[in-house]
Amino acid sequence: MRPISRAVLRPYVCPTCRHGIGAGQRRFASKSDPLDIYDVVCVGGGPAGLGLLAALRSSPITSKLKVALIESQDLNKAKAWNLEPTQFSNRVSSLTPSTVSFLREIGAYDHLDTSRVQDYQDMQVWDGQTGSRITFDWSMETSPFENPRTVATMTENANLVRALLRRIADSGDENLSLFSNSTVASIENGSDLAPQGPNLSAWPILTVKPTTPTETTAAPKRIAARLLVGADGINSPVRSFADIPTQGWDYGRHGIVATLALAEPASPPFPATKRTAYQRFLPALGGPIALLPLPNNHATLVWSTTPENAAYLKSLPTPAFLAMVNAAFRLDMTDLSYMLGLPSSSDSTSTSPSHQDELAWRAQHTSIPPQIPPPATAVQTGTVASFPLRFRHAAQYVSPRIALVGDAAHVIHPLAGQGLNLGLADVASLSKTIQYAVSHGMDVGDLLTLERYSCERYLPNAKIGGACDLLHKMYNVPGEGPITWARSLGLGVVDSLPFVKGFLMKNAEGY
Ligand SMILES: Cc1cc2nc3c(=O)[nH]c(=O)nc-3n(C[C@H](O)[C@H](O)[C@H](O)COP(=O)(O)OP(=O)(O)OC[C@H]3O[C@@H](n4cnc5c(N)ncnc54)[C@H](O)[C@@H]3O)c2cc1C
Missing domain, CATH: 3.50.50.60 (FAD/NAD(P)-binding domain)
Structure with a gap:
């Protein structure tokens, strides 16, 4: 943090209105104009x-x-x-418990439409390359049968x-x-x-x-x-x-967002009210993919990837886009990289197998862990969009x-x-x-x-x-090597140390 100076104020002129107010600016500082x-x-x-x-x-x-x-x-x-009620905006945020308590304190939470808000109690985060995993299950913090604790609350920004x-x-x-x-x-x-x-x-x-x-x-x-x-x-x-x-700096990555409908899970999670957020790091593809729960078996997607992958994914017809999302939670890095090179199936001259066929075939030959999200079955029209990702302080x-x-x-x-x-x-x-x-x-x-x-x-x-x-940088190193090893060790060790994990869980809660 640089030392705070007392004489730093500089006139700001809006770049888009510059021509409209140039001369007027002096006038605004005149003695006769009213000033509120x-x-x-x-x-x-x-x-x-x-x-x-x-x-x-x-x-x-x-x-x-x-x-x-x-x-x-x-x-x-x-x-x-x-x-x-069945439609959701694609700009959704997870609010930590401390944010929710601030919103309650100022009387704003009562004005949220809570039928559109979704709490979740479990978070599955894993490395798509090494398979190492960390599980944040708040429902076990109290009792697995009642009042599971909330990791975060999903709400549309609107x-x-x-x-x-x-x-x-x-x-x-x-x-x-x-x-x-x-x-x-x-x-x-x-x-x-x-x-x-x-x-x-x-x-x-x-x-x-x-x-x-x-x-x-x-x-x-x-x-x-x-x-x-x-x-x-x-x-x-x-x-x-x-x-x-x-x-x-700019990350040189885009965050793809979309509102998805999910298949009903084959056997409902226990307790039935428990909802899970999923995030899988995909080092070869430029960032993680996350699926965060919304009401009525909907979910919001945030997939951080390169601008080229983002442009490709956005260009896909819906069935191929869904196949790519489902593949990203299931297949290994080599299969995913291959599927990102398939021609768009809107290309009628192509004789390549479809993204859906590739996913079905490759999934049979992949060892898929049980803790993955239910398959995405539909994309809400008009919700696929992307935003450049940046760091500024x-x-x-x-x-x-x-x-x-x-x-x-x-x-x-x-x-x-x-x-x-x-x-x-x-x-x-x-x-x-x-x-x-x-x-x-x-x-x-x-x-x-x-x-x-x-x-x-x-x-x-x-x-x-x-x-x-740091997490973004660590999880952008594909292939074998010390960082990949440290990564798998990192998640593995954190997952086996209840105190460290407890600390991380507290931070994620915003306390
Ligand atoms: C893909 C993605 C996913 C995200 N997910 C999450 C999440 O899960 N949880 C989370 O906590 N955060 C998330 N974020 C971050 C979050 O969206 C932003 O941090 C948050 O919206 C910023 O709010 P803000 O009010 O500070 O700024 P903004 O939302 O940018 O608001 C600034 C406002 O200022 C107005 N404005 C600007 N210039 C002028 C002007 N000259 N005159 C008048 N008005 C002006 C704009 O119109 C705008 O309304 C995510 C971001 C991205 C890109």
């Missing part, structure tokens, strides 16, 4: 930004603060999000965002401004503002523009923030304004009157399903920091106030992001 003043302005209405707003509104100490949130997407659409918006709406309109369909056109510090009123010389001044201007909303608004929070994702404008650099989370949370501060490999959990842990910490400041008469934007948040979150985020990065 807020205690906290949050840029970004994803899970982190909405989580912060819901947390501030739910605490009696901070509920009267004047707060604003700026989001370029349509928040009304997000609030009205609705899908058939369900979570809608719940947070409903929680915020419940808190009333007083002192709250939601700038939906609006973007931050520029951020400047208030150095050349009029001297009357409070001294805003060191406050960030934002110019907010509607993304689709209408006659009534076309005029940009200027707002001043005692504390400006960047919850604005990987390309954070707030981070640019604060001139906070990030370290990191901001050099610092705070500077005078600025705090970064969520993906604006850190982006990590999704193999442990921790990104959103870390973001909500940031939010829990920052909201407590703000509460502390308010109850002790401190300035919420002062660096001394904000350092409490930074100290609490920087190292835990670095630790988890670094561990995911």
Whole structure:
């Protein structure tokens, strides 16, 4: 973490609006324009930004603060999000028990549609090359017959965002401004503002523009923030304004996501309510494949692989795509590499056997362990998509009157399903920091106030992001060799040492 400097704020100008506001920027700093003043302005209405707003509104100490949130997407659409009970969004996250308890604490969990949420109690993780395996079975922690403990809770991001918006709406309109369909056109510090009123010389001044201007909303608004929070994702404008650099790299991998229907397991797991998440590392293919449970025998797929494999998999017709997913949990690396070279079966001139035939034939000659997911039988239309995977870590989370949370501060490999959990842990910490400041008469934007948040979150985020990065690198070494040996030893040893495993289980729970 680099030392925190006090004079780092630089004007931010949105690259896409540059032409529209160039000259106007000076005008925004003129003495005659009205300027709305807020205690906290949050840029970004994803899970982190909405989580912060819901947390501030739910605490009696901070509920009267004047707060604003700026989001370029349509928040009304997000609030009205609705899908058939048999359909699931492809953007799904696993929430750790500590995230769930934070959501309960701020009153947001009650607004989740829990019929669309799935707990799981067992996690099977294994190395597709060496076969070494680790089993995290929380159901044995208490009794195998009742109240199995939850490893994590799967929820669609859209369900979570809608719940947070409903929680915020419940808190009333007083002192709250939601700038939906609006973007931050520029951020400047208030150095050349009029001297009357409070001294805003060191406050960030934002110019907010509607993304689709209408006659009534076309005029940009200027707002001043005692504390400006960047919850604005990987390309954070707030981070640019604060001139906070990030370290990191692109993994050269894509995460393929899809919503799948699974066959009923031949014999239901015991106890019948127990659900399992599966992850198999595929060193020869560029990353792990994971299948995480959703209600009604559905599952969400996250398959990290090379961009070439991702493009190939996305180009396959549904039966071939399903065969590849099922093969990835069953066949060995050589068979999988071969199947990834088969022509797409949409090619009518091809005489090669289909992916389904190859899987059926090769599975007969493979020793398949029993702890694998039931076969995927269908893909929900329109849910196969992919995202580039990246690692980023901001050099610092705070500077005078600025705090970064969520993906604006850190982006990590999704193999442990921790990104959103870390973001909500940031939010829990920052909201407590703000509460502390308010109850002790401190300035919420002062660096001394904000350092409490930074100290609490920087190292835990670095630790988890670094561990995911290390796992990604270790499991990308195919073939025989010391790393492969260490890998198999690693999982094998961890699995046989209850105390070490217990420690890992606690970390996965987010405690
Ligand atoms: C394949 C994949 C699987 C994942 N699975 C998991 C998982 O299982 N568990 C987990 O914990 N995490 C998971 N993650 C990570 C998780 O999705 C992210 O960490 C999380 O969504 C980040 O939330 P956020 O609110 O910080 O940022 P975002 O969701 O990126 O939100 C940022 C918001 O800011 C807005 N914005 C940006 N710029 C501006 C601007 N100039 N003006 C106004 N608004 C702006 C954007 O519109 C957006 O709504 C996964 C990620 C991937 C890629």
